[in-house]
Amino acid sequence: MVLRHEEITALIKSELEGFRKDLQVVDVGTVTEVGDGIAHVYGLQGAMAGELLEFDTAAGTGEKVYGMALNLDDVSVGAVLLGDDRKIAEGCLVRTTGRIAEVPVGEALLGRVVDALGKPLDGKGPVLTKEARHVEVKAPGVVLRQPVKEPLQTGLKAIDSMIPIGRGQRELIIGDRQTGKTAIALDTIINQKDGDVFCIYVAIGQKQSTIVQVVETLKRHNAIDRTIVVCTTAVDPAPLQYIAPYAGCVMGEYFRDSGRHALIIYDDLSKHAVAYRQLSLLLRRPPAREAYPGDIFNLHSRLLERAAKMSEAKGGGSLTALPIIETQAGDFAAYIPTNVISITDGQIYLEPDLFYSGVRPAVNVGLSVSRVGSSAQTKAMKKVAARLKLDLARYFELAAFAQFSTDLDKATKAELSRGERMIEVLKQDQCKPLELSQQVIIIYAGTNGYLDDLPPGRIREFEAQLLDVIRSRYPDVLSQIDSSKDLTEPIVERLKVAITEFKKGFKA
Amino acid sequence: MKATRITHRYARAIFAVASAAGVVRETLADLQAVVGYRESDRDAAQQLSSVLLHPRVWEAKKSALIDGAFGAGIGKIALRCLHLLVRTGRLREGPVIVDALEALIRESEGRQTALVSTAVELSDDRRREIVGRLEQLTGKTIEATFSVEPRLLGGIVIHLGDRLIDGSVRYHLDTMRADIKGLYLH
Numbered sequence: 001m002v003l004r005h006e007e008i009t010a011l012i013k014s015e016l017e018g019f020r021k022d023l024q025v026v027d028v029g030t031v032t033e034v035g036d037g038i039a040h041v042y043g044l045q046g047a048m049a050g051e052l053l054e055f056d057t058a059a060g061t062g063e064k065v066y067g068m069a070l071n072l073d074d075v076s077v078g079a080v081l082l083g084d085d086r087k088i089a090e091g092c093l094v095r096t097t098g099r100i101a102e103v104p105v106g107e108a109l110l111g112r113v114v115d116a117l118g119k120p121l122d123g124k125g126p127v128l129t130k131e132a133r134h135v136e137v138k139a140p141g142v143v144l145r146q147p148v149k150e151p152l153q154t155g156l157k158a159i160d161s162m163i164p165i166g167r168g169q170r171e172l173i174i175g176d177r178q179t180g181k182t183a184i185a186l187d188t189i190i191n192q193k194d195g196d197v198f199c200i201y202v203a204i205g206q207k208q209s210t211i212v213q214v215v216e217t218l219k220r221h222n223a224i225d226r227t228i229v230v231c232t233t234a235v236d237p238a239p240l241q242y243i244a245p246y247a248g249c250v251m252g253e254y255f256r257d258s259g260r261h262a263l264i265i266y267d268d269l270s271k272h273a274v275a276y277r278q279l280s281l282l283l284r285r286p287p288a289r290e291a292y293p294g295d296i297f298n299l300h301s302r303l304l305e306r307a308a309k310m311s312e313a314k315g316g317g318s319l320t321a322l323p324i325i326e327t328q329a330g331d332f333a334a335y336i337p338t339n340v341i342s343i344t345d346g347q348i349y350l351e352p353d354l355f356y357s358g359v360r361p362a363v364n365v366g367l368s369v370s371r372v373g374s375s376a377q378t379k380a381m382k383k384v385a386a387r388l389k390l391d392l393a394r395y396f397e398l399a400a401f402a403q404f405s406t407d408l409d410k411a412t413k414a415e416l417s418r419g420e421r422m423i424e425v426l427k428q429d430q431c432k433p434l435e436l437s438q439q440v441i442i443i444y445a446g447t448n449g450y451l452d453d454l455p456p457g458r459i460r461e462f463e464a465q466l467l468d469v470i471r472s473r474y475p476d477v478l479s480q481i482d483s484s485k486d487l488t489e490p491i492v493e494r495l496k497v498a499i500t501e502f503k504k505g506f507k508a
Numbered sequence: 509m510k511a512t513r514i515t516h517r518y519a520r521a522i523f524a525v526a527s528a529a530g531v532v533r534e535t536l537a538d539l540q541a542v543v544g545y546r547e548s549d550r551d552a553a554q555q556l557s558s559v560l561l562h563p564r565v566w567e568a569k570k571s572a573l574i575d576g577a578f579g580a581g582i583g584k585i586a587l588r589c590l591h592l593l594v595r596t597g598r599l600r601e602g603p604v605i606v607d608a609l610e611a612l613i614r615e616s617e618g619r620q621t622a623l624v625s626t627a628v629e630l631s632d633d634r635r636r637e638i639v640g641r642l643e644q645l646t647g648k649t650i651e652a653t654f655s656v657e658p659r660l661l662g663g664i665v666i667h668l669g670d671r672l673i674d675g676s677v678r679y680h681l682d683t684m685r686a687d688i689k690g691l692y693l694h
Binding site: 012016023024027028029044046073074075076093095 | 512513516667670671672673674675679682683684688
């Protein structure tokens, strides 16, 4: 951005001319205790819950630190600090501002990395947005919504076929550390790069190195231009980590409320809960289970409720949320995981055992569900994948059983070999999302027995080559599936011909 | 010193008891004398408080000390107050409780403190004018303290209890700076 001197002068001039000499009349208090991102303030009788407070700093440079009033006691106020607590000392003056925390929203944020207050962190200059919105707003009511019905393509075969996600849905990604949770989220973002969905990635308490990796991955796949990265690292004070998801959410709501579609990823809400626990305990709120405060459920519900599919009268926009939860040693019955499972419309459960045995994405088919289900699936996908989930679940059961017996009847053997091949089909490399048509074709080949006579080890090779051949020799099949989102009889016929022909060459 | 809920609770209790007995002002004066005693006569105060605040000195001994030091000089309620603070181990919060009590009394009598800061010394006429306007504004008797703060550059800043009325040039300059920078929050 280049600003000319005259422009700056003109700006300052207009600012000076429009300057009114108002008196500032505010409630004030003094800091009685400060530390760990928390301040207790004596006085401030007029402060409102959630109001932004302005703290004078001890150095006397006129620099201000902002905070948020969370506890309103009879003679004092407990506040969280959104800046550096070391600049504030006991006895510093605190003023009410009459505002609540806001962040900038708008298209100018796309392609940027910002902190929880919307300040740029990527060194690309100021974020010039026209609008700022309140971080904490109420979720849209029932009247303003409509059922989730359009699919949000993740580009992952395992998810789009068996656990379809709709626009406006909240689907939890849950699993132990290092099972590919962030990878699924990133693949989904990358898959939106040519579509109409804007993405927001909120990093909460992440390692700085991980965030750099995420941003680099998005850049490498040209997905950053449609993405906002809201970033709080592990070293940021807990209050910033606490408001980061709300800040990201309001940036997404900007798109939702203007009739467009947005996808938001909260990576991850376990760390968010921990940050909130920290500041709740420091504010001396009573601890409950696992020392989390009593309102931890509400904390996550009021965040995730803001994901919605708006009614046509409201523009029909949507905000889809993919919260991430990290479990400890597979314990998804712990407090925070069960909370978020019950808030969301389904979960994708990632399992370390599957991950290490090479099934990636390591989706546990039995434990993963999407409560919106097939109403958010295209016809084409419904036709090829209708029975896939049940079949695979049965395969896992049979496979466990078959370990004990050598003598299996023919039907069981067939089912086992089909299952083994379908698992191969559903494997997918990282950062390589597939378009709907390509997913449909390979799943069609699998569920209709075209792969049964191939050794499982060669299936991924088969898939790659088959898709190459179809792209070059039968592009009409791809384009027809992608445009009609359906698998009509004529297309199926063409597809059968294509697969049979290719298979002849492949086997030889 | 911290002003917690507890100190206010003590202050309210003392206020209630003292006003029932009709000796509010006397009790406050007594307690202020005890607190002031410690400030005016440094050495004696330090010795006394080091004993009174010492965790290994028994309560009985502390109470006896208090009786000996203040028993004759202060009223019954104030004395009982001190004993109560010894018993509950809140002697350390004593000065804050006295401050809170003073604030309560002031409020009940319709008085209000005001701290008026200006960049230059004000004439007596101006001071009276300001106090008059503030009394009009609040409907209370104003006990004003005036201070000179060159940092303000001009205008006036009034602390009225928990309210701050800021009409200083410094404040206008600060807001103007923030506006021009177009800064958001920070």
